[in-house]
Amino acid sequence: MGTSKPQGSFILCCLGRKAYWGSLELHHFPDASAVVRALAPDEPVILNRPHAAARAARFFVEKFPGKSLYAVKANPSPDLLKVLWDSGITHFDVASIAEVRIVRGALPDAELCFMHPVKTASAIAEAYKVHGVKTFSLDSQEELDKIIAATADDEGNPASDLRLCVRLRVSSEYSELSLASKFGIDLADAGPLLQATRQVSDWLGVCFHVGSQAMTPFAYVQALERVRVAIVDAAVTVDIIDVGGGFPSIYPGMEPPPLEDYFGAIHRAAESLPVSYSSELWCEPGRALCAEYNSMVVKVERRRGKELYINEGSYGALFDAAHIGWRFPVQLLNGDADGETEDFSFFGPTCDDMDFMEGPFALPANAGAGDYIEIGMLGAYGAAMRTKFNGFGAGMTVEVGDEPMASQYLGDRRDPRVSDNVVSLR
Ligand SMILES: Cc1ncc(COP(=O)(O)O)c(C=O)c1O
Secondary structure, eight states, rough: OOOOOOTTTHHHHHHHHHHOOGGOOOEESHHHHHHHHHHHOOSSSSOOOOOHHHHHHHHHHHSSSEEEEEEGGGOOOOOHHHOOOOOOOOOEEEOOOHHHHHHHHHOOOOOOEEOSSSSOHHHHHHHHHOOOEEEEEEESHHHHHHHHHHOOOTTTOSSSOOOEEBBBBBOOEEEEEESSSOOOBOHHHHHHHHHHHHOOEEEEEEEEOOOOOOTTTTHHHHHHHHHHHHHHHHHHOOOOOOOSSSSOOBBTOOOOOOOOHHHHHHHHHHHHOOTTTTTEEOOOOSHHHHHGGGEEEEEEEEEEEEEEHHHHHHHHTTTHHHHSSOOOEEEEEESSSSSSSEEEEOSSSSSOOOOEEEEEEEEEOOOOOOOOOEEEEOOTTGGGGOOOOOOOOOOOEEEEOOOOOOOOOSSSSGGGGGGTTOOOOO
């Protein structure tokens, strides 16, 4: 069932070089099948869908009742950053000085917000003094002291233009990936930190993260209730409420309610908070802005029973599939689409047993060595996770024009309200 390599390796060589040397000039194909027909690639190929990322960005810009920052960690590709910028995203949540430099290099006029609550002093100083970053998050007095010291001028005068966001610990119980244990100050301790931060901030914010892939809008309502208590207890004026990321995408077995429901619930809950009349509402989506941006073409090298040995795995874009059992949509590109399907697991290309993605991934029953598979929805925490372990991780990137395998933004979903408040039981 394998696809024979067309027109020799000359095309592959030229296309590969072009994509490698000039990522701004990627080759364009109609879809993944056309990529396989043209290239018969021996290495994985990342497929970019700029139109899907642009649509997601416009959706947030137009419909979120406040400002939408892009959480760069989900996918720091400069090409993607430009697509988001061109679609109206002007603010970027960065988590490291490397991300600060990437965004500043790609988008000189972007507003950067350093939202990792534990930073090095040198990263804070470079971000503030070299790259003009004014917004930082923190969840401890030590971090506040560090920010004050690192942003002071040469005479030791403190900065007067800081926008500091205190990160509150909130529940991750409605999300597929918890972010509740590492960062965030407990409500019981938040008062003194909010007051101390208010003293040195031009703008004071409160931020939180409900965990990634939040499966119900109620996650935000509950978190905002905690924000209310924190503000009342501390009796401070707050200028920014930042509801973080967590906005979901669609994956097999995970069909969340429409994003409009999240926006409506957040709007209502935020409207009733005791904040300054000119306060701003922010969000920091990562996954929701880029999940649909990438898919990947992989090749099957071997079949053993229901296990397919493919050329991408747990040290690459399938990190989440391997380590937390995340399921991604798949389709056989050169096979018999109407044939009977079976559930398969995948082994990745390295020598490790743990390079294993249990799935199940439903594919035609006769899938086997030489076949190509498209794995969808890898734009968030997928394409960005690739390593060179065992010498793998190479491969080219191309653009395709078809639609992603699932979309929050296409308007052709079944009425998702039937799944309202559903939390996956995984
Ligand atoms: C501070 C912060 N903001 C935003 C995000 C993006 O989250 P998501 O991709 O779930 O939208 C993350 C993810 O870890 C984060 O740590």
